[in-house]
Amino acid sequence: MTARKPTPSPASLARADRQRLAAEEGARAIAEVERDATAIRKNMERLRALREAREATAAAEAELAPAPIAKKKARVKRIVR
Template structure:
């Protein structure tokens, strides 16, 4: 006796197919979320870099425009 395959898939096959489809959808969603997060991180890093460079330029300009500090005369210690 040979077993004949029916045209309809078994409930196990349907469940397996559904699990595979859901896993593929979840994977695609996770990859998209990870890529979006990476883009957001890169944008924030660029924004912070611009702020830091602007602050460094302002500090350099301020330091260049201010007179050099005059060293204070120190008091000599008297020998005991």
């Protein structure tokens, strides 16, 4: 004897369609998050390289610049009351 599957009800068809759409939307959302994360990492890498270059330039300039001459502070005469 052969068992036949009953025809799916409209409710089960609708549920299956909702599940399929949710799975597709989830896959798109995960791909978008991964794409954004990659873009953020690339930008961070670019900014880090710029910062390191700026710091290296500042350090090189500090080594070449003569030491600043310390100025004497003017003495302030305080009035004792």
